[in-house]
Amino acid sequence: MTPRSTSRTASRALLRPLLVALGALALTAALFALQGLAPARAAELLVRGAFGDADAWSATLRLATPLLLCTAGVALAFRCGLWNIGAEGQLLVGGLAAAWAGSASGHWLPALLAGALAGGAWAALPAWLKVRRGVPEVLSTLLLNGVALELLRWLVTGPLQEPTGQFPQSAPLPESAWLPQLPLGRTGALHLGLPLALLLTAACGLFLARTRAGLLLRAGATAPLLTKACRFPLARAQLLCFAAAGALAGLAGAGAVAGVARTVDRSLSQGLGYAAVAAALLAGLRSAWLAPAALLFAALQSGTAALQWAENLPGIDRFGLVLQGVAIIAVVVATRGRALRGGTLGGRLGGERSAPP
């Protein structure tokens, strides 16, 4: 390729996302206007609500922590050709396990471990069904989300219900089982989970890019016979990979319980597991972009929540979902659908393009 054509391609590659971003902004402004909000004012409130001060930051990061863990899990599975849509359910069972283990042990470490184990086990079931029985994991993981939610409803009104038996929630964790807090903001809702999430996201990226097992798992996404010829136990590795993805989501649930809520009720997830799928795709499954994508989605949610308070517009917080949708559509348009196309693997879903160090 000549230098000229390279620069031409590069300028075109930049132009398109730019146009798409402008379009997405225009669409967002129009949506705000429809709600009776001046777009400029809404944008200002949104940004201030997400990043305006230490409180805003801590609210955003509090959401971003479990979201990033789920996103890392979803991306890990997707990169290996495994369609894990079950982060929501894995998060819920992780939270339940953490509530139980935290109360029983009185310490946060068993709570986290139990959450990860439960999430991993919850993911291992559809993984086993896929590897051994050929059950499509898109369906089984998605359906298990509903099972997990019903399990939670039953447990918090039954075996795990708080002692007074008045509220559909688990017994509050003893203070000894709270996660160590980070000093940021007044809400005091930042905990050990955030550095853990960043660390594990980086670890997943390194595992996929710089280990033989990661390499072969990614190869197995498109060429399973090739990995077999390379004497790699693909099925077993896929099972473990899926379980690890579930463990990350389970950890997200455990962190949300032991770090923030101190108890489990129906509001534990609020769709974080689904937002994680969207965030992972928004990042194009590139490890380095997972954290920014999770942060963006968290900011949209915390920003719109702040908007609700400032403008007294009940229900406007759901607007965060609309904005997430706009972001996803923008990315799909900008990449001409490559970001969402799984089967043929234009280079995104199967594995990120390796870059020289």
Next chain:
Amino acid sequence: MSERAPPPLAFVGIGKRFGERRALDGVDLELRAGELHALLGENGAGKTTLVRLALGLLEPDEGEIRSDGVATKIASPAVARALGIGMVHQHFALAEGLTVAENLALAEAPRAWRKRSFEAAARQQLLRHGLDLDPAARVGDLPIGLRQRLEIAKALAQARRVLLLDEPTALLTPSEAEALFAELEQLRARGLAILLITHRLEDALRLADRITVLREGRVALAAERGTASAASLARALFGGAPDVSAPPLPPRAAGALRIAARRLVGERFGPLDLEVRGGEAVVLTGVEAERQAELLEVVAGLAPPRSGDLEVAPGARAFISGDRQRHGLALPLSIAENVALAPATFARPWFTSRELLAAAAPRLARFDVRATSPWQAAAELSGGNQQRVVLARELAGDPPLLLAENPTRGLDLQATAFVHAQLRAAVANGAALLLATSDLDEALALATRLFVLFRGALHPCAPRREAVAEKFAALAAGAARGARGGP
């Protein structure tokens, strides 16, 4: 031809550029009614661009396309269809989830969508073209040879005046190719103008009324029947005369036993006995690509045999699949990563990017992989370079046992010669090669021992063209007698 009606399709002074690169430059080419025109050229010579112009997928920057002598703008595929121009693509454009009949119906865009009516229509259509296909079969279940057959049937539905074929024999077995050529002969007699893109010089010389050779976007040679020779075509193709037909390997003293199969039975082959030793190239050829592929996979340990004994020497082995895109490479991964998939590439379970590069670079250099960088995705390479990456992974450790299945399928002459040279060199160094190929030239070029795989059984045969032809004829005659119920 006595009357000189203007040709149904003619390219006059066609130029096309992509950025700085001139894909086509002043190309003249006529497709006359009742003639077969062979188009030759290395990968990147401009063949595909020319075809895309004819199909209305691109428009020329210079020159004009004439239909029946009238300058025509083929602005869209619909225009091409209206002009009666149809195409058989090298890569299949089939809906795998639909049946044969439904795929044919899609190509014709029928008015009524009734299943029974298009199964009947498909049956008639297939019968008319002499193509043996079950209209109710799901395309995804068909082996590659039958899918190609369907592609041809599909194109014939649209190509009323001009039929373009891009390497139609690349995936076919020799007998299927012969059947296709007979069909082309018929279509030519009916007055169709045919463009045959091919890598095979002998097919062009044997079949074509006219031959055009493209090199770097220009016409390097335009010849009529009888005025070209293999040597002149090869010179026009490469600008020199490369060694396209090296002599077969000499028989050698047999080395250690690498493969021993006794009464081996698979889903689609057997029972068969087979021994392969170091320093010999045992080649299985024939028309049964699916059976060849299964046999190789069983020997490689990738598929279980049904019964029988199979002993394969432990240790490293190379497995070169004919299906590069699905089994040979992980397309989204980089070239370096694809090479590093080989077992024992790294001493530890993890590696740094520097170690990755250090492991891959010498192999990529040794096998002459041409890429912008080792970090380029394998999907972006041409077929020839993709196969070089496969060789770089599979052969770099100089394994004592090589298993290869149609390793040059769809490659151009130079890439084919390269692959053959590498296999030859490995055998000369004492490796055992078990090769299954549907390409008789390939079989003859490499075999020290040759078997014909017929109906899943092995029949030894002298590695000479006439001997193989005779063997096939005898086996086919025997099978035909058997089918009629006894001798």
